[in-house]
Amino acid sequence: MERLQKVIAQSGIASRRKAEEMIKEGRVTVDGKLVTEMGVQVRQGAKICVDGKPIVRENKVYYVMNKPKKTICSLNDEHQRKTVVDITEINERVFPVGRLDYDTTGVLILTNDGEFANEIIHPRYHIPKTYELIINGILKTPEIKQLESGVELDGIMTLPAKVWVTNKDFDKNQTSLELTIMEGRNHQVKRMMEYFGYEVRKLNRKSLGFLMVNDLRPGEYRLLKPFEVKQLKRLANEGKLK
């Protein structure tokens, strides 16, 4: 049994709040009966109609993609750039979980499960994310220490992070490093580097928790195994702030 507004939201026709409004407005029937109160539980096979039209209940699906460059993490783009969903042949109405920038590559989850997505990206749940990056300068030891203890972005300190410098190239004046962060604030990695005046030349999300995409070429994706979905949920909840 699941709550009616959740089932409507999962069908993709409205957000949960909008679904609640639809119910209140008397636009929803369950097995032919009008329902206007909130929180009604519906069984798996119930026939739910909105404005007289039956909704389609989609199975929940979970994919991991190796996001290629030059794709955006939203469902449409005003500049007609390709979205990460455009480059797939997935039949369900999936969306990307969180955002990677247009030129960022690497681990990205696609799903039609809004609740799962929320657990992965909500600031209260913390899943470690490791990024590989190249910056235009030589990172100094005090800067590494500060990155690890936290820098102030928009008046709020970042959570403790881990830094692993993999190469300092003095000829090209650039540093390659891995940065593990526990949050997913907007453009967080680029802004953490900007804090010290560096620009990010290359950015790849190497891992999200235990998930990696070494087996996938850019643009390729695969279904997550049920145990991976379960483990991701567990990981998010273990890192949940009380």
Ligand code: URA
């Ligand atoms: N941080 C960024 O700045 N960009 C990304 O795409 C991901 C993390």
